[in-house]
Each structure stands twice: as structure tokens, then as C-alpha cells.
Amino acid sequence: xxxxxxxxxxxxxxxxxxxxxxxxxxxxxxxxxxxxxxxxxxxxxxxxxxxxxxxxxxxxxxxxxxxxxxxxxxxxxxxxxxxxxxxxxxxxxxxxxxxxxxxxxxxxxxxxxxxxxxxxxxxxxxxxxxxxxxxxxxxxxxxxxxxxxxxxxxxxxxxxxxxxxxxxxxxxxxxxxxxxxxxxxxxxxxxxxxxxxxxxxxxxxxxxxxxxxxxxxxxxxxxxxxxxxxxxxxxxxxxxxxxxxxxxxxxxxxxxxxxxxxxxxxxxxxxxxxxxxxxxxxxxxxxxxxxxxxxxxxxxxxxxxxxxxxxxxxxxxxxxxxxxxxxxxxxxxxxxxxxxxxxxxxxxxxxxxxxxxxxxxxxxxxxxxxxxxxxxxxxxxxxxxxxxxxxxxxxxx
Numbered sequence: 001x002x003x004x005x006x007x008x009x010x011x012x013x014x015x016x017x018x019x020x021x022x023x024x025x026x027x028x029x030x031x032x033x034x035x036x037x038x039x040x041x042x043x044x045x046x047x048x049x050x051x052x053x054x055x056x057x058x059x060x061x062x063x064x065x066x067x068x069x070x071x072x073x074x075x076x077x078x079x080x081x082x083x084x085x086x087x088x089x090x091x092x093x094x095x096x097x098x099x100x101x102x103x104x105x106x107x108x109x110x111x112x113x114x115x116x117x118x119x120x121x122x123x124x125x126x127x128x129x130x131x132x133x134x135x136x137x138x139x140x141x142x143x144x145x146x147x148x149x150x151x152x153x154x155x156x157x158x159x160x161x162x163x164x165x166x167x168x169x170x171x172x173x174x175x176x177x178x179x180x181x182x183x184x185x186x187x188x189x190x191x192x193x194x195x196x197x198x199x200x201x202x203x204x205x206x207x208x209x210x211x212x213x214x215x216x217x218x219x220x221x222x223x224x225x226x227x228x229x230x231x232x233x234x235x236x237x238x239x240x241x242x243x244x245x246x247x248x249x250x251x252x253x254x255x256x257x258x259x260x261x262x263x264x265x266x267x268x269x270x271x272x273x274x275x276x277x278x279x280x281x282x283x284x285x286x287x288x289x290x291x292x293x294x295x296x297x298x299x300x301x302x303x304x305x306x307x308x309x310x311x312x313x314x315x316x317x318x319x320x321x322x323x324x325x326x327x328x329x330x331x332x333x334x335x336x337x338x339x340x341x342x343x344x345x346x347x348x349x350x351x352x353x354x355x356x357x358x359x360x361x362x363x364x365x366x367x368x369x370x371x372x373x374x375x376x377x378x379x380x381x382x383x384x385x386x387x388x389x390x391x392x393x394x395x396x397x
Contacts, residue, residue, distance in 0.1 A: 005128050008131055010131075013124055020122060023039070023078030023079045026038060033049070034048045038076070040081050042064060044070070052077040053072075053078060053086075057093065058070070059082050061117070067106075105117060138380070142379065149372075156358045159361075166347070170347060171305075199333075202295070202338060203292045203297065206328070208284060208285030211247055219248065219251060220248060225283035226284045258284065259282050262279055262280060263294040264279045265304060266279065272324075276307050277304075290328060299344055302339075313334060317334065371393065
């Protein structure tokens with residue numbers, strides 16, 4: 001049974017609450033580097049030096065990606081594939097950004113080859129909205145969650161960049177190593193006493209497979225994590241904490257590399273080449289990966305940044321006609337610098353602490369995201385009121 005709408009809330013056509021307008025054309029020649037985000041139907045797509053609309057603003061898709069909603073604090077340029085709120089008609093902009101996420105946009109799409117949304121039809125939709133003070137309280141609760149999620153994202157970006165800079169300093173620039181202590185090698189100048197070899201000689205390089213999807217017994221008892229590069233395509237951190245799919249013991253038995261341990265380095269080997277991550281869970285991999293379990297010579301953290309630094313070399317050894325793929329055979333001969341054990345140990349110690357903080361921040365963000373997604377429709381409908389929502393937010397810290 002639907003929740004009872006609070007008496008102070010009003011029912012009205014959406015067009016009485018806000019006015020949507022189609023975005024604007026932006027010739028490619030005007031897509032120049034700048035400070036203003038260009039918002040397409042799927043979100044920020046580029047930057048421009050001129051704003052079309054002053055913020056705060058709200059944008060959603062008109063064609064292409066329909067149903068996503070984006071909140072813009074400052075000025076922005078909404079593309080013609082989008083709809084933006086031209087007039088909030090007294091409504092709170094951030095509340096509107098959450099409110100529009102509860103609209104069933106599929107009701108308003110046409111039957112064209114590329115479905116689109118008619119704003120006039122949306123304007124006629126009957127909606128229920130709270131008074132402005134309640135809108136602001138609702139926006140404050142949901143906004144606090146989103147602000148913390150965004151803060152975690154930025155912090156994780158900083159932590160990852162710090163780790164990348166340490167790798168660059170220690171293993172690319174050799175900061176602190178006097179010029180007279182460098183010797184020439186196949187990889188260029190390297191510190192005396194450091195080694196070089198092929199990646200296949202110093203690490204175990206394995207691939208994976210996909211158990212037959214026509215055999216239910218491989219998939220029905222979902223026991224083991226099983227990953228495809230899709231798990232990395234939208235990942236916000238270079239750590240794999242979970243997988244979309246799982247396989248049974250029988251399915252695992254069909255994969256020659258078996259269950260790989262925590263700390264395995266993953267590199268997507270095709271479509272596209274170059275997604276990288278370190279596993280935080282035991283898992284099996286499909287055929288779209290090159291995987292390197294933890295070893296004695298090269299740490300997983302070192303391999304992560306080494307692969308990023310040498311992605312051009314890796315792609316240069318790829319083959320294929322339909323799509324590029326780097327095989328294990330072509331990957332193994334790639335040469336790699338091998339630092340002394342004590343240097344590798346110290347690097348791992350420093351970087352591991354950074355990645356532990358990245359993992360903590362990501363897990364917190366996932367918890368906050370789940371709470372926000374639960375609270376959003378309930379707050380917008382009045383099923384949950386702000387004091388109860390604030391208590392739930394406080395309970396998760």
C-alpha cells in the first residue's frame with residue numbers, strides 16, 4: 001500500500017513545479033579547453049570556456065541515455081541531447097535533482113529508432129512535492145551523503161596519484177641516485193646492481209576461461225567470484241572488491257588457472273587492453289585477462305604501475321583483426337626492471353598503506369550509496385521523513 005502523503009504536500013502537474021527546456025547545439029570547433037562543463041545526456045563530456053546556463057542547475061537526458069540526472073553547482077552548457085531545468089519555479093534546485101531521479105522516464109519515451117523524451121508530455125505528469133522548507137531538508141540529507149561520497153572519491157584519487165608519483169620517483173626517475181651510479185641496459189639507464197629480465201621469467205603469467213553458459217551446474221551454485229573485464233570498466237579504484245558473477249565448484253574446475261589468491265594483479269588483455277586492478281578477494285578470471293598471482297620478485301603494486309607506465313609497449317605487442325588482444329605468449333617477453341628486494345619491500349610498505357585507505361574509502365562510499373539509494377524514493381514520496389532519515393545516516397557514521 002502506498003504511503004500516505006503528508007497534508008502539507010501539494011499535487012500538481014510537473015510543469016507547475018519546474019520547466020524543462022532542450023539543451024543547445026555546440027559546434028565541435030567550439031569544444032575548446034575551458035572551465036565550464038559540457039553536459040550531455042550521459043553526463044559531463046567535455047569542457048568549454050563559455051557557459052550557457054548559470055548554476056545551480058539540473059540536467060537530464062533527452063536522447064541516448066535517458067533517466068540519469070546531473071546536478072551542476074556552477075555554470076554549464078547543456079547539450080541538445082539533454083533537457084535542463086530553465087525555471088525551478090521556486091523549488092530548491094538540489095531537491096529537484098533528486099526528485100527527477102524518481103520520475104519513470106520510460107513512460108515518456110517515443111518509439112523512434114533512437115528513443116527520445118518529449119518534455120511537453122513530462123510537464124503534464126501529476127506529481128506530489130513538499131513545501132520549500134521540507135525540500136531543503138530532504139536535499140540536505142541526501143546532499144550530505146553525496147558530498148561525503150564525492151569527498152571519498154577525490155581523496156582516493158589523491159591517494160592513488162601519490163602512489164603513482166612514488167613509483168615514478170623511485171623506478172622511473174631514480175630520484176636520489178647519483179648519475180655516476182647509473183648504468184646502461186636494454187631498458188635505458190638503471191641503478192647499479194638492479195636487474196632486468198622478461199616478465200615471463202620473473203612472474204607467473206596466467207589466463208582464464210568461461211565455463212559453458214549452457215551448463216547450469218557451472219553457475220547455479222554461486223560459490224566462487226569470477227571476473228570479466230566488465231568488472232573493471234566502471235571501477236573507481238584499482239582494487240577489485242567484488243565481481244558481478246560467481247561460479248560453482250564444477251565451473252571453477254573448468255578453468256585451468258583455478259582460484260587465484262588475494263593480491264593477484266589483473267590486466268585486461270582485449271576489448272580494450274589496459275584495465276588494471278589488484279584483487280582483494282580470491283577469484284577466477286575469464287579469457288579476457290592476463291593475471292599474475294603474487295610472487296617473490298615483483299609485487300602486485302609494482303606490477304600495477306609498471307603496466308600503466310608500459311601500456312604502449314604492451315599494446316604494441318598485441319595482434320588481432322576484429323579487436324586488439326595481447327596474448328600471454330606475446331606478453332611474457334616484455335622486459336621489466338627488477339629492483340633489489342629491500343627496495344621493493346619498502347615500496348610495498350609505503351604504497352600498501354595508501355591502498356588500504358583507498359579500500360576503506362571505497363567501502364564507506366558503497367555503504368553511503370546504498371543508503372542514499374534506499375532513502376531517496378522514500379524521502380521524495382514522504383514514506384520516510386527527514387528526522388528518521390537523519391537517524392539512519394547517523395547510524396552509519
